Amino acid sequence: MEEVGALLQSGPQLIKRILRALSAREIHRVSRVCRTWQKYAALVLKERRRVLTMTATKQNQDNSHEAIVDNPETKRSLRDLDMDCGLAIIFLAISHPSSYPPAFVATLSSSVHIDGGMDSRAMRSYFSPSSALIGAVCSSGIIGTSVDGSCHEQQEPAVDCLSSFLMPKSLPEGAQMSHFSLSLTQARQLVKSEVNREAFAQAFNWPVDQAIKCIILVAAEFVSSQVDRKLLSAIRVLQDGEVALAGGIADQVFSSACVKPAYVGLVFGGENVRAASLVIGQDDRTKESVKTRLMELKTKVEAWGECRQKFGFMFACCGRGRALFDADDIETGVFKELMPDIPLNGMFSLGEFGWEFPLPLAQSAKKSKRSNDDVLSYTTTFAIVGFM
Template identity: 25%
Template sequence: MEVLGEENEIIVREQEEELLHQQDQEESNIRYVMTELHEFLKRLFKKLPAQSLLNCSRVCKRWNSVAALILKSRENCITWAQYNYHIASGSSPSPAFVPHSLGYFGLDLYNCLKETWSVPASCLFFSEFQTADKFHGSLITDKKKSSVTIQKHIEAAMPASCDILSVTVPGTISTTRDLANCAESEGEGGAVAILFPKMEGVQIYKVSIQNHRGIWEQSGVERHQNVKCILTMTSNTSMSTSPAGERLQNTFFRDGQTPVIAGAVIDYSLSDTSDSTECIVFAGDRVNAASILLDENVDTEEDVIRELTQLKNAGLSETNSIGFMFACIGRGSEFFQEWDVESKAFRKIFPRTPLFGVFGNGEIGCTNLPKSKWKKVPQMTHGYTTIICLISFG
């Protein structure tokens, strides 16, 4: 009996060792597939959003190189997060509060970053509020937490390397990610964050221009960098001197260049509290831009469509394009006696191009089309107008 017992133990031991050997072999095969088979990893990683790829890139050198390759192939995927009361109120009923410090907008930003296929390198953020507790759906009630600037909340959500320009404005214009809706918010609590990835042949960067100093010496804008467009955000407190956007246009013109410069007089810059104009620069061979000025005489939808047709005829590629609208707070629904006239007209002319923008306390820009021939710089500062700018990345 003792002999039989010993034989059974030996058999059991051998079976356990064989099972362990099989498990080791299976794990070895999995490790081989997951680390050495390059094509397998590429096919697998192509199905993952950017945030998941960033997590995978930290596993090992092989995964890091494959993840970097996939991310580079997606470099032209511009995305955005937005909240607009008019769009939200037309959809299914929403809960009074959502689990995010920036409310409905913050939740959309979270989902956007979770689902986006490209890593944001630059972010342009427009908000109608300065503190998080004001955002629709925000759960923040603690005064200490509500005192944290929105800039800090946005910085916490973005990759550390992302360059962020944040401003507060009287109103916003935004488009849903599926391009199904576009609407204007005139103080109803709108917010939008446009996220730009790194793109080959494109440079996008933020600069600050002190309003009492020279342009080239302090802006960081290179004179011969092939600058195509500069969006400028000048705070109310900086309007005692000629706006930086106007000075930029004159300086470029003297150098024989006419890039599109457009922007607005805003309430407050969340990125920089000093007396400066915040700008985002678009440069590079792949970038093309054009703009149109809608003055106070353009006061019907038919007028708007007629003027926007000029922008359409500029011939910019709309495959990978984005529109910006800088409107006077005196326009909008009270001016047209109807909601969303200018944004709806834009969507009719450019159905595949998302439109974003602000209502401000003044507008910077002019009609600047590829065939424009200037003898001198047109007037750049306006009131009761709208500047619409189209940027194409080819």
């Protein structure tokens, strides 16, 4: 009887040890055994709170029906994820955009094929049923961080490829994130009248009384620059400029929650979230100049102290990169040299969004004089998010 009692007492630890050896997908399956396993499955998944990065390249470019992630290595990585993915934000580079049907970028809710002939429901079956996808189609190229930590610019790629951040459902304590998708009609209604905090909170799926630390905003090319400017101006007014922001304009954006979105994006906040953003301007045309500016970003990030995790977004004008530096991976290379432990994903854009945050102390008192045109060109914008 003593042995039975000891076994029963150690039961929870045994269950946890078993579950910790399983992928998130497998944990969801075995959690159906009973309520006890369901309870400990939830606890184990809650331990896995890291944001993951993923890159993939299409294997057979001649097969228009084959998707980018339709290769054994990528499928295995998705099946074996150790965390419960709540959201995938995807930057997708298409080498021949015209070869894809309009439905591809208009919806992910129909029979759209983005991985091995499976529609969006099958794509999300790699995760849990409530997981979501948002992203952008970028014919100019993408920026991605591989599993080994190396960061690369895939500008005007010869083959289809993607980069992605996989966000866990359960973030560290004191950290919150939401994602949003806006149709063109919704965006126009949002900016056509006086700035309304409640309306923006609802559009961004964010509590009206909670401070926002960072916004990532991606627009489709068909949206007029006037709407872009009004939306960014409203965000600046509502946040009094006290928010990190970066983003850009893509060929198209897509979402599992909206048929034809004009905008998709992310919002981060919470007492244990830190954020900073930076704009590398039109005059920064040398590697040395880029390094000087990115040192400013590094200084801002280092001021946070120790973080559980940091990750970043980069949006570079399609006229920069190889066309400007006559070489690949210059800006990403400098970034990884200065901040090697921060994964970076993003895209080459048709226009950039962003501003400096926080401002240097010398400029803080003059922030009202800062340019109010946040639709940029020939720039590179960065946003870094940290979980304390």
